[in-house]
Amino acid sequence: MSFSRNRAIVFALEHTNMSVQQAAYKFDCSTRQIRRIHARYKAEGEDGLHPRSHATRSHPNQTPEAMVLRVIELHDQLDAQGWDSGARSIHAYLSQQSPDQTIPSVSTIWRILKRADRVEAQPQKRPRTSFIRFRADYPNETWQSDFTHWQLADTTDIEITTWIDDHSRFILLAQAFEVTTVEVITHTFLTASRRWGLPQSILTDNGLVYTTRLARGNRYNMQPNGFEQLLDKLHITAKHGRPYHPGTQGKVERYHHTLKKWLTAQPPAQTLEQLNHMLADFVAYYNYRRPHQSLDNQIPYNVYTATPKAEPQISMNGSLWRVRVDKVDTFGKVTLRWQSELRHLGVGRAHAHTSVAILVNENHATVVNTQTGEILGEFTLDVNKNYHAKNPK
Incomplete structure (x- = not known):
């Protein structure tokens, strides 16, 4: 009740000899309220007639102040380093850092950030419920690739080429070049394959460095480029998104956003070599430390290595x-x-530094030059041997 109404009740009781029951009837409230207001007046005077808050006096489920400060500090730290610093990311980091501690929910963390003016309203963003996700079932089932532009400190334009695993978001390779060519795509693909194994398929846009299928408006029967020919030799399926529909390659496109946000927070690279060192630091953190929201906040490397990898297979003679x-x-x-x-298979010093494909069936292995298709050696594998010489012709 208001201060003026409480004062009128007290005046009626003190100066008009009105009974409690009569006051309750006149002011449309209970006798208990009348007695409480009168008691407060006798104890505190008119100061006791001001309305009292009905809020609870204790908050047993309130987030501890130390945790509130930790949430804000972690947000500011991630933001300064160029990493995602939203409520979901902070919840994942806190769960990772303190698995035995009670962690606030994502919505609680969001409210903490909102009160601290750390949330930027983005009403134009689509709700998460509208997303349609697709994901390869196994590591190396599909690799996505694309390149993006970046500038050095002197505004020199550089292109960053990336290969990323569709199943785990694991970055297989990220490297900067002055310009991305078919030779660069082939080199980076083979480099990633030598370390992580061959994929069953790849998914890219329709850039000429990946495919010639839409060259010159698809009015001419263009010869496949060197990279396409390599994929054909290795029996790797090449898939491409529709023109002007980058959402098909959404994983690598979203990765570019994360990469550029991180690079923007760092001092500008002076040289191409320095930029590649920065990319190595980024990949190490992204692959081995950063929880990924699309993976239920798991680390990409853990997801990439959790299940057997898919690999291309060639059917020969059944x-x-x-x-x-x-x-x-x-x-x-x-x-x-x-x-x-x-x-270890002895191919011969004459073929040192040659890129090869190794075809394996049971205990038979064949080594083929990926550039010429020449068979460099056939081997019969023995479980009791580590080194194998070529089979005699």
Whole structure:
């Protein structure tokens, strides 16, 4: 009740000899309220007639002040470093850092950030419920690739080429070049494949460095470029999004947003070499430390290594052959994991530094030059041997 109404009640009781029951009837309230107002007046005078707050006096479920400060501090730290600093990201980091501690919910963290003026309203963003997600079932089932532009400190334009696993968001390779060509795409693909294995398929846009299928408006039967020919030799399926529909390659496009946000927060790179060092730092954090929201806040590397990898297979004479790529080392050898052990195949010093594909079926292995298609050697694998020489012709 208002101060003026409470004062009128007290005046009626004190100066008109009105009874409590009569006052309750006149002011349309209970006798209990009348007695409480009168008691407050006798104890505190007119100061006791001011309306009292009905809010609870204790908040047993209130987030501790230390946790509030920690949430704000973590937000500011992530934001300064160029990483995602929203409520979901903060919840994931807190869960990762303190698995045994009670962590505020995502909505509570959002309210903390809102009260601290750390939330920027974005009404134009689509609700998450409208997203239609698709994801490869296994690691290396599909790789996505694209390149994006960035500038050095002197405004020199640089292009950053990336290969990313569709299943796990794991960055297989990110490297900067002065210009991205078919040779660059081929080189980066083979480099990533030698380290992580070959994919079953790739998904890219229709840039000429990836495909010539839409060259010159698709009015001419253009010869496949060198990269397409390599994929055909390795029996890797090439998939491409519709023109002007970048959402098909949404994972690598979203990754570009995260990458550029991080690069913007760093001092500008002076040289191409320095930029590549920065990209290596970014990839190390992104792959091995940063929880990813689309992976239920798991680390990309953990998801990438959690299940067996898919790989291309070639059907020959009714048998399926497993394929992997490698580069012949200085001593003329390539390495193959077979029967859970590393095996060394002697191809020959004459082929040192040659990019090759290794076809494996049971205990038979064939090494093929990826550029010419020449068979460099055939091998019969023995579980008791680590080094294998070529089969005699």
